Amino acid sequence: MHIPDGYLGPITFIVMYIIMIPIWIYAGYKVQNYLRSRQIPYLAMAAAFTFVIMMFNVPIPGGSSGHAVGSALVAIILGPWAAVITTSVALLIQCLVFGDGGITAFGANCFNMGVVIPFVGYYTYKYISGKTPITSNLRIAAAAVAGWLGLSVAAGVAGFEMGIQPALEHTAAGVPLYMPYGLNITLPAMLIAHCCFFSIVEALVTAVAFAYIARSDPAIIFDYKKEEASTAGTKKNPENPQVS
């Protein structure tokens, strides 16, 4: 998913930066509103978590293992706008300090992993889970679908960005200058690999981690208080009266 420098031509990477700059500014404004002075340490820890989640290897059939991106989980727990910031910060560290992902492709990488995954994941989770209790199985299933769909759509977007290169950037003789494969190759390559393999790992991790958090510390889940407050009229919570 990390696109390095040299894969995308100037038209694409400049457009992706133009798209991302207002998103970064708005995400900062939005998060500042509800986090206030807590924002820096809170976001820093969440960004550090986003970075290290890729170090967790998950066993998969065939004796191999894969790792998750975790942006959908972060979006469900912290909200999609906080996920934009934390994923962007984690990607910038990966790009600047460890050379994983390019400097010119940074805008595109942030769009794919820091915007598409969190927003697709968060709204999928929200739509499926509805107003069910926080520990319901439907929410766990919703988290799994959110993880799967978020990563699959992001892979499709990355495949699209790479696949349009031969049409956008080529010599007068038609020889491609950047990613040489068209949409007919990049889209199926990215989608098949992710839908059948990486997105399943992402779904699994998102669901299990969500189930664990919902069971052990649901108060950290984004929207939890709001959802609890809305159900307070019908049901009292004797263990946590201030929530209800």
Added chain:
Amino acid sequence: MTEPHTCMQIPAWMKSGETTEECPSYDNKRRKKNFIQKSISGVFRFFDESLQNEKYIRQKGFLQSLDPRVKLLSIIVIILGVSMTRSIEVLLLMYILSLIAAYFSKIDLFFFIKRIWLFIPVFAGIIILPVIFNVFMPGDAAIVLISPGQGAHLGPAALPGGLTITWQGLITATRFILRVVTCVSFAVLLFLTTRHSVLFKSLRTFHVPKIYVLTLDMCYRYIFLFSGMIRDFYMAKKSRTLKPLPMIKEQKWVGERIGHTLIKSLKTGEMVHMAMVSRGFNGDAKIMDTFCANRRDYISGVFSVILGVSLIIFSQITIIH
């Protein structure tokens, strides 16, 4: 008097003090790394890479001595120029320039080349490989691999005209690989020669909001804490593993550790915030700016910007022609 713990005896193999054979653990029987070993070695590689970076940052070389703001701007402009360059000769020259810069920055060239070529370009090479064949990019044949002749059949199926490596494919692949390698080389040079904290602070030069810069700086420090935590999870699991659990249980274990790490990281954030507030933090963070550019920094900066802009102009001229 009877001995209090007569039932506890040290096994004979412990008394001998020498091992006759390797411990017959589950992991030693498997040649392929399982997910526990992969994770542990991934974390150790991360720590190792960070230490290597630290070693080169401390050298007194050419790039290390430059002002980080100038260096960041210069390398961004150069990468932008390289990413727009179409000429293979110019890309090759720029790659050689990155090696010269690495040499004068006292970076071990063997380490530098290995680090660049071992990962990203190999991956890029696998992606670009099919392009050299006429199946993906038709063109003039450079090497004929299979030539079944016109009208050849394999049973009822008609065979294509032949499989060749084309000149056009070779040029496209070379240009692609060289561009990726050169861009990655300059990016790696930036972080091999700049302390992460000053590198992040120098982002303020480009008007990156303070909240992002401070978050970056704090995040980088806590990555090490959480990486150590992950290493400990897997180490503890490995030390208890006699036989692997069913895959679904192993997956559940990983998912729960991820959930635990997230809870722990947010709780740490709360504690760090309280510690900051107790020291007078009111949400308005300050960055101690101690950058000081001298004449050499300005010369290097101007040279790099001219070089990068020249590459961009050169690439536009070649488009027009």
